[in-house]
Amino acid sequence: AQSVTQLDSQVPVFEEAPVELRCNYSSSVSVYLFWYVQYPNQGLQLLLKYLSGSTLVKGINGFEAEFNKSQTSFHLRKPSVHISDTAEYFCAVSVSLSAGGSNYKLTFGKGTLLTVNP
Amino acid sequence: KAGVTQTPRYLIKTRGQQVTLSCSPISGHRSVSWYQQTPGQGLQFLFEYFSETQRNKGNFPGRFSGRQFSNSRSEMNVSTLELGDSALYLCASSLGGNGYTFGSGTRLTVV
Numbered sequence: 001a002q003s004v005t006q007l008d009s010q011v012p013v014f015e016e017a018p019v020e021l022r023c024n025y026s027s028s029v030s031v032y033l034f035w036y037v038q039y040p041n042q043g044l045q046l047l048l049k050y051l052s053g054s055t056l057v058k059g060i061n062g063f064e065a066e067f068n069k070s071q072t073s074f075h076l077r078k079p080s081v082h083i084s085d086t087a088e089y090f091c092a093v094s095v096s097l098s099a100g101g102s103n104y105k106l107t108f109g110k111g112t113l114l115t116v117n118p
Numbered sequence: 119k120a121g122v123t124q125t126p127r128y129l130i131k132t133r134g135q136q137v138t139l140s141c142s143p144i145s146g147h148r149s150v151s152w153y154q155q156t157p158g159q160g161l162q163f164l165f166e167y168f169s170e171t172q173r174n175k176g177n178f179p180g181r182f183s184g185r186q187f188s189n190s191r192s193e194m195n196v197s198t199l200e201l202g203d204s205a206l207y208l209c210a211s212s213l214g215g216n217g218y219t220f221g222s223g224t225r226l227t228v229v
Contacts (some may be wrong), residue, residue, distance in 0.1 A: 032216050043122075044206055044220040051216050090161065094215040096176065104215025105174055106151065108161040 002095045006109035014117050015083055021076040021112045023091030025094075032094040033074040034064040035065055039087045047089075050074060059087070086116045120144065122211050124221035131228050136197040139224045143190050143211030149173075150192040151218070152184060155206040164207075167192050199228045 007022040025031060032051050036044040048059025052093040055067040065076045074091060096102075123142040131137050143150050151174075152164040155201040167186035184194040190211075196203055204227050210218040 006176070022128055032160045034218070036220070041206075041223075041225065042209075043124075043222040046217075046219070049217065094218070096215060102214065103173060104212075105163065105169075106210070106215075107163070108153075 002031065002093050002105075004091050004093055004107055004109035006089075006091055008112050009019050009110065010113045010115065012117060013081055016080050018079050019077065019081050019085075019114065021089050021091075021114065023074045023076065023109060025072050025074065025091075025093045027072075027093060027095055029095055033055075033065075033103075034094070035059065035063070035066060035074070035076050036050050036090045036092060037061075037087050038090065042113065046112040047076070049085045081114070081116045083116050083118060085114060088113050120223035122209060122219050124207075124209055124224050126224060127222065128225045129200050129227065131226065133199055133228055135199050135223060136195060137199060138193050138195045139207055139209075139222060141192045141194075141209035141211075143192070143209075144219055147211035147213055147219075147220060148190055149212045149214075150186060150190065151210045151212070152192070152194050153208045153210070154178075155208060155223070156204075161208070163224075164194065196226075201228050204228045 005024045034049045035047040048057045050067045058064045088111045090111045094104045094106045125140045149168045151166040166174040170186045181197045186192045206223045208223045211221045212218045
């Protein structure tokens with residue numbers, strides 16, 4: 001079965017500093033990878049996703065992530081954060097449950113609370 | 119195009135009651151998944167419906183059930199509510215495993 005580990009439950013940073021939110025996954029089959037952001041009392045908004053191709057993926061709000069197959073990681077980065085980036089971030093993997101590839105299951109990590117301080 | 123719509127946004131129920139939540143997916147999406155989010159357990163998968171059939175199921179008691187209609191709208195039902203059922207319930211619609219769009223959620227409070 002697949003699993004997702006977000007190594008830091010909380011990450012405090014100062015405004016305009018760079019940030020990296022770490023995500024590792026385990027799966028015996030190939031995966032699709034996602035990062036979502038959640039603001040208080042809201043649903044999940046897709047930041048970016050890796051499906052195939054280039055291992056460096058760019059998303060919304062200046063975020064990017066790099067897929068590393070050998071290290072089974074998909075870390076999220078931003079070179080300069082803003083106060084408005086304060087939110088919870090979730091890493092997720094989607095794995096095919098059937099040979100035909102039409103039946104998938106999405107599994108989430110526990111989340112990382114990013115707090116940007118002035 | 120319209121996103122994923124969940125109704126109601128907020129609910130307060132008493133222990134022992136039952137509740138029904140609704141999710142309307144993006145037009146053309148046949149898969150609807152449900153998740154329970156709590157501070158202690160994070161995001162936990164409840165079940166997934168595809169073409170009116172439950173295709174996958176998480177590890178929740180039988181009090182949690184769902185269904186999907188021919189227009190792909192889905193409902194989930196929780197019977198005999200417990201205090202621990204208080205959570206944000208999120209649904210996601212997808213075409214396949216390469217993209218999931220979430221609704222804003224239903225905040226259920228059991229008192």
